Structure formats: C-alpha cells, structure tokens
Amino acid sequence: MGDIINVLVNIARETQGIKWILVGSMASYLNGVDVRPKDIDILSDRDGAIALGRYLSAKYEVVKPMTYSTSEVYESYFGIYKIGAVKVEVMGNLVIKGRYGRFSVPFDEMLHFSREIILKGVVVRLVPLEWQLVANLYIPGKEKRVDRILDALVRNGIDIEALKYILKYCSKGVATVVNRLLKSRGVEVQLNYFM
DSSP: OHHHHHHHHHHHHHTTTSOOEEEHHHHHHHTTOSOOOOEEEEEEOHHHHHHHHHHHHHHSEEEEEEEEEEOSSEEEEEEEEEETTEEEEEEEEEEEEETTEEEOOOHHHHHHHOEEEEETTEEEEEOOHHHHHHHHHHSTTOHHHHHHHHHHHHHHOOOHHHHHHHHTTSOHHHHHHHHHHHHHTTOOOOGGGGO
16 A cells, blocks of 8 residues: 555655646545555546646656547546556546436536645645545446445535535436435435535
8 A cells, every 4th residue: 555655645746736636446545435446546637637648658657648538438538657566547527428427527626626635745635525426326336336435425424515516417317316325324415405
C-alpha cells in the first residue's frame, strides 16, 4: 500500500497546476470504503487529462497514450501510465454508459463537491463518495463495491446536497434505486427530493 500512496503523493506534488480529482478504488479507500486499491484513477476535464498525459508520458512508461476512447462502459479522453509497479489511469470528460443509460457530471461541478485531504503534506482532492455510489450503479458487476460504498456512507454520513446534485444527471430510475438502497440501510430520504 505504501508504494501506491507514494506514487499518488508524487503525482499530486508535481501536478499542482492541473485540476484533477482522484476517483476509483483509491478514492473509495481514502473515503473510508473497505477496499484494497490496486491502481490510481484520475479524473479531469479534456484539457486536464491532456496535460496530465503529457506530464506522465514525459517521465514514466506509457501503456496507452492519451486519446479519446470509447468502450461498452466508458467514453473519455483516456491514457494509461505505469510508475514502477503502479498503474495510473487518467480520464477526461468521462461518460459512463450502463444499465441506466449515460451518466456524466461536468468536471467543474464534481470539483465543487470534491473533498480535500492532506497526504504526506500534499493536497489530494477526492471524488464525492455519493458520485462513486451512482457511478458504480451504472457499471455491471460492481454490486459488492456499491454495498461497501453504502456502508461507508451510512457510517460516515451522506452529503444529501451532493447526492441530490449528482442525481440530476441520472434517469428517474437511478434516484429510485438509490432511495431503495438507502432505505434498506435505515436511511429514509424522500424520493421527490432528488428530482
């Protein structure tokens, strides 16, 4: 775990002029979710992703150069880099495509709801766990991750304002699912509050 933290700290220290947010399993872990991260996932807008791609490709191994990429589940500017044994994935203007359609929250709005932590004296911004919950609902096979995120949200508190805002970018069905999941954990929220 020390290697991945050190890589994250070095990236944060050396890219302070670029706006980005930590997402994925590492962000979940730092937000209190019971998960063991194996890589670093970074989210930015188009310009930030390209700038991060330039920075990483100048210093480290390029597994996949930064380009606009699409798959069954994702669309984004996307690049993969390797720092020692640690894989770093960078995404810009991310769109998640899944069982509820398309999901994308504008990066500047995500930045507004992100949480700042200090790791080894360096500021790192974490995606809101509420976003992680919704994003993982869209992705097939992430049911265990959704359960662990729910556990952390119930244990540490839910930012209803952030959740409400994120759900504006989803179909009504997602708000219904989130409401049902929260209710199953003893958290009563009025569904119409999300619409």
